[in-house]
Each structure stands twice: as C-alpha cells, then as structure tokens.
Amino acid sequence: MANDLVQPEKFFLNRFGMNESAFERILGSALERKADYADLYFEHRSAEGLGLEESMVNHTSKSVAHGVGVRVCAEDRTGYAYSDEVTIDRMRMAAEAARAIADQRSGAIAPVAVGNRVARHELYALESTPLEIPLEERARLLRQIDEMARAADPRIRNVMASFAAERKLVMVVTSEGRIAADIQPLCRLNVSVIADDGKSRQAGSFGGGGRVEWKYFFENDRWREYVRHAVHQALINLDAVDAPAGEMVVVLGNGWPGILLHEAIGHGLEGDFNRKGVSAFSGRIGQRVASELCTVVDDGTIANRRGSLNVDDEGTPTSRTVLIENGVLRGYLQDRMNARLMKMAPTGNGRRESFAHSPMPRMTNTFMLAGEATPEEIIKSVKRGLYAVSFGGGQVDITNGKFVFSASEAYLIEDGQVTRPVKGATLIGDGPDVLTRVSMVGDDLALDSGIGTCGKDGQSVPVGVGLPTIRIDGITVGGTRA
C-alpha cells in the first residue's frame, strides 16, 4: 500500500488489472457515435468513523467503496453509466449505455491515445492520514472532549463527539489522452453539546478539519478550542431573547459566515446555470453586482483545506478564479462541458460526489478578500442591528436569486455595542443585490474551520468559505419579534 500512496495511478492499474490500451479501447467504444468527449473516472474510497454519546465511544464504522463511471458528452448532452464492479466487461457495457446519448453514427473515429499525464498541485501530501492512527488513540480524544465539555459548566447535560476520516484515490482518463490521478485525504472532528438550566435547553456545536494529519487537532490547542466554542454557543443561547423581525443592518463575523457568499453569489455563478440562462446572474459579466469594497474569489489551491483539490474530478488542475473584482462581476465557475459550450476556459471546478455521479461546476473555497476597517470600527458604526457570528445551513433559489442562511449564534448591536444574545433566525436576501449594500469590509479575513458540505442536484461535496467582518446596510432578519 505504501507504494500505491506514492502513485495512485499504479494502484488502479494493479488492483483492477487495467492498462492504457484497455482505456483506449473503452474510450474509443464510448466515442463510437458522434460524441465530443468521453472520460473514465475510477474511485476507491475507504472511510472510518467513531462516535461518542453519553461518555461512551459506542459507535464505530468503516466502509470501502469503489467503482468506475463512464461519461460521454455530445454537444450539451451527457450520457453517464457506472458500476461498482471494475472490470473491462462492465466498463464496455457502461460505455455502450453512456454513448446512447449521441445518436448519429460518426464517420471516421480518431483513435484515442492515452498517456498525457496531468501535472497536479501538491496541496496535501501528508506523511500519514488519521486512518493510520490507532483507533484507540482516536477514541481517547473523543473521551477527552467529553470530559472537558462536561467539566466546563454544570449546565452541560450531554456531549456528542465524532471523528470521521477517509482516503479517496481517484483517476481520470479522458478521450483527449489525459490521465490524472490523486490521493485525497479528508477528516473532520465534531463536538456538539446540550445545555440545560432547568428552564430551557439549547444545543451548541463546533467542528473542523480538512486534508490534514492527526496532529492538526493538537496544534494551537485546536480540539480544546472546538469544545470551548460548542459549550459557549449552547450556554449563550440559554439566555437568548427572541430575534427581531424585519430589515436591518447586519454585521457578519469573520470565517464561517462566508456561507453568505456561497449561497448569494457562488451558486449563481456556476457555469451550467449561466449557460442555460436560468441564473439571476446570467449575462451579467462586467456589470456591477457588489459595492466596490467587495472582491470575491474561489480558490481550490489552498494547502490542506477541505475545499481544495490537486485536480478536479475531470482531471483539470484547480485554480483561483476571481468572481467579483471591486464590485464588478468577472467570471463563472466552469467544468469542461460548460466551458466548451460557453467558449470559456475550464477553471478546475468540475466536481462530483463519487463515481456514481456525473461532474458539474461546483465551488471549492469561496471567500471575500480583506478590507481596511477593524472589526471594532464596524460594530461601533452600527446604531441598531444584528451581529451574527455562526450559522447553520443555507439555500438559494438560483432563478430568482433569493437566498437564505440561518444564524445559530447572534447578538443585538445597540448604540455601537454588542449586547444581548438573540435566538437563531433565518436571514433572507437577494443575491445580485445583497453585496451592493456592503458598506464596510474588515481587515480580519478568516477561512472557516473546515466543516462545509455543499449539496447540488443530489450530490454532496466538501467545500470551504471565508469572510472578513462585514457590514450589510439592510437585509431581512426572520425573527419572531415584529
């Protein structure tokens, strides 16, 4: 296995008895009709999870999944077939199913010649992944988390902690001859607690991780920070008052509140929606969609991040794409098919959940660049508003541009001071409009701790977000206090 770690490509060739001429035959068969492009996606994923409840590490699980997906693209049509049996026969059957998308017989088929190895980034060449750490050591950390959280405050009544780690080997072989392979480690530590003061009960949670080694959780006292955040959130919410309802000034804290960008901007700039003209951002490149304080990028090349990849799931190296520059819309996120149809360059954003899925344009790490205000100046500038520092999930309606994201830790701002905690509330806004209302951008850009998962068309992929503290001059807060 050690050698396979160095050369993921060899892993697939050895394990499934494949070779380049087999790829060429299958891809040739996939292109037998009038198709533009075909690719094979091989995946082998192993994962382990540990869970603690009621002070016991009583949940342990493991899984191994492998398979191959065959895709055929003809103009804007996609044929896809996959199998968890990785054999030449199965792949040939899948190629026949996938090519049904291309209906006319083609004249001469250019022979496929495979062998052009894609140079990939080296963003997470780990010495070892957490999967190699003894299970007992992983279990011990969960028990330490439980002890620390319970000791932190007598009102903490229950603690749930989990650690999940996976290692994914992927290889993409395309009809253009490219081969790209990668090893993608990923892990996540999660802490959630329930606090009860006899009058009310509240949950708090925090977590993090990325494409990192086990020692990451011990650097800078990181796992203890996770516990402190989760406990703080639950206790703060015990005293929360009803959230206000209506449009008001909102200050978003740095880091994870960057989910705003993901929902309000990111999805609407994915190439597929814009090629089809169904996004509220369709046809708006070059137009002003944000205040000039705002520059937003999507960057898949940041080392060890949850949303980063050496190559995307079509074998394109990831990149840094400027989406909004000083308020002006600059670019879309592209996979190969949509880039080709829109006559743009692929941006390395073609991603898929697994071999069971066809790739689509997806985000990687999406964030706003830092400005010049200090967070204190921003808070002080607000007479009455909401300061939201942590969020649950969000969602967007691509076509009308309306998006929501739900605060899980928020406070009132009164006369320039952060005062009482308020209950969670959903914030709703309009994607092409919300960033035009950004009047201050902080100097404290932070990326999230590594917990984001994005869902689109039934496919989940890990992503990251980031934000400096910002002030938005009006967004609707969905509290109960009208």
Add this chain to the structure above:
Amino acid sequence: MTQVDRSLAEWALDEARRAGASAAEALCVSAESLAAGVRLGEVEKLKSSRERRIGLRVFVGQASATAATAEFDRDGLREFIAHTVTMARLAAADPAAGLPDPALHPKEFPDLELADSTRGMVRADEALDLARRAERAALGADPRIRNSEGAEFDSGRYEIFFANSNGFAGGYAGTSFSLGAAPIAQDENGAMQQGFWHTASRHFRNLEEPEAVGATAAKRALRRLGARKIKTTRAPVVFDPDMAASLLRSVAGAASGPSLYKGASFLLNKLGERIAAPNVTIHDDGTLKGMLGSKPFDGDGLLTSRKALVKDGVLATYLLDTYSARKLKLASTGNAARGVGDAPTASSTNLYLEPGSSTPEQIIRSVKRGLYVTELIGFGVNAVTGDYSRGAGGLWIEDGELAYPVQEITIAGNLREMFQAIEMIGDDLRWRAAVVSPTIKISEMTIAGE
C-alpha cells in the same frame, strides 16, 4: 438475486462468528436505476447504474461496529469482516446495544406490493418520451414560459435481504418511478421564476399524466411572476399540502428515539401531553400497500406498524428502533431505518395528517389578510427548542382571495405554538410522498419582510 444474497448473508454471519463476534447482522442491497432528462425538447442526460453492497453490524458482547463494502471477493470480504470485529472490540460496551429479543421477529410478513409487477425498469427511449411530454406541456402552457431547467423521468428497482445471527432472515423487492418538470417563466422586466412539480410512486400506473405534471409546473412558475416583498407583520399562514408536510417531518424528527435520548428534542418528556390543537391527528403507518414509505419489516427485522403519533392533539407515541427504545425504557415501534453501512436509527414510515372537512378554497376564504405559503427554503428549524424561521414564498391573501405573489420574506414561530395554533385542516390529502398532509391554516405567525 435474493438467493445469491441469502447465501452471501449467511456466509458473512458465519464468518463474523468465526472472527469472534457474539452476534451479527448482514444487509445485502442491490439496485439499478435509470435517469433520463430532456431540456428544451432535446435529450440532455441519460444515467444508468447498477450497484450492490453488503452492510454488517457485529457485536462482541455489548460492543459493536458497523461496516459496508462493495467488495464481494470472498477472501477480501473475510478480511474485511475480521477487521470489523476488531473495531467492535475497541468500542465501548453499551448496555443498550444488541439484537432485538428473538421472540419479536416475525416468522412471516405481508406482501405490501412494493414492486410494480406489471412494469420492469422503464427503457431509456420511453423514459425520454415521458419527460419530453411533461416539458412540452409546460413550455406550451403560456408564452411567458420562456426557458426550462428540463424534465426528468427516473426509474429504479432494488432488492434487500436482511439476516441476523438470531435466525431472522427476510427479503423484499421494490420499484420506484418519478417524473418532474422545472419550467421557467419570465416577465416583461426580465425577472425569472422557476416552477417545479413532480409525481412519484412505486407503481407506474399511479403516476400523474406527464401533461398534467408539466401544466402544474408551468402554473406554479407563472403565479410567482411579479412577486414582491411585503412589510413585516403578524398574520395567519396557510401552508399548501407539500409545505404542511415539511412541518410533519419536523415533528417526526423530534419524536424519534435518537433525538429524545440525546435530549435534543422539543418533545422531550411530552408523551401523553397536548402538543397540538385537538383537531390534529397524525398517523405513522408502515403497512400501507404500495406506498412509498412502506416496508414489511424494519431495519431491526421487526414488523412495521400502524399507529397514531399524535391523537386528537396528544403525543401518543414516539418513533422508536430497538436501541433507542431500550435507552428510553420503552418497546420498539418498528420504526428502525438503516443505511447499508450504518447502525439503525428511527424514522417515520408513511406519515400523514388526518384530513379535515374544509376545502383548500374555504381555508383561503377564511383569511382576511394573510399568507398562502407554497415555497420554503433553508434549514431554520431548531429541533431542540422548536424555534422555527424559514425563507418563504407564496401568495398574499386579501379578503379571502389570492391577491399577489410574495417573496424574500421569512415566517417564524415555535413548532410547539404552531401546532397548537392549527386552526383549519383541509380535505385534500394526496399520497404524493412518504410524508403527506392536507392544506393547513395556522392562526398567526411572524412574517418578516421590509
């Protein structure tokens, strides 16, 4: 396939015992599916799949581990099973863990007609044709329907075989068919709205006609055109059936065993108490023939059941699997659900609100000024506290009439109060999904807008 899976499952149970497990379960799932999509009349995608996986749970005394793999080579699988047993040894002994009492396993179980015996998998050309018909009906409905996110027909078939070391063994097959369309309407200012409608069933003949699916989707897109924001207010809120069903899902989640024993539910210690208005009765029934949420036995190998979750406003039962039932010192309700590689959890089967006597029109007419909700987005439901705040869209009601579309607003309250405030229940229950509801009216919620 089931015969193959039976011998594989039994072999895996033997291997687990040989590796040192004191008890074990094996779950074999094989599935095939086809998805066919068209957009603007042209084929857009065809996706076909075949999958087979085996899931295991092994016990060493009161300690357990779960595992799943697509590896079927017997040597590889033997090693995998042995490693799973090693993991179980490292887990903590949990007094509530273990297989159900063997006496509770059924000797036989009913045929719930989960598979359509008249139809196999729908072929690609027929699936594309059905999708095309739905989209054509949507595009032809009105000149303001100017674009489309397409229409898709899905066909699936699966087989499940489940066995445990106490001698329970059972299997069943199921089918599913669905058709959805997503046309886009555009007004004279260029503003766009999507409409979506879909039909799903285990039996092909129960699907809505493709033309009806397309026409409904178009109507839903068109009625959103010109939507505006409204001023923040408190007012009655009428939930259309699909939106009302989302409220039932929240209640079922809070009434499920795992949420309760973790203390993460606003329904904790509420068994036998009034949690809703007296006109509210919610049933959970896994035994209905041919329904999407039906199954002959649950994820623990126990019979599914029919019961009232809420009876005349009183919380009558929790939804429990064997493990959470033991934690709560209660008996399983046959609601164990499990993924191939996961430990069982509890969830509803077919969940529905008993219909009332008002037509949806009568409900709308009863509102002087309020909101008719047809869209909800976001995840703003706090299961621990019941606090509720979600993005909403729909139609504003003035003097009992649907007056104009609204968007970019939220509705907020607390589920405890919202269920107590269910003032009217419609007669329009339709079996569109595993969780269904008629139209309901909640007497007042906070609506946030401008």
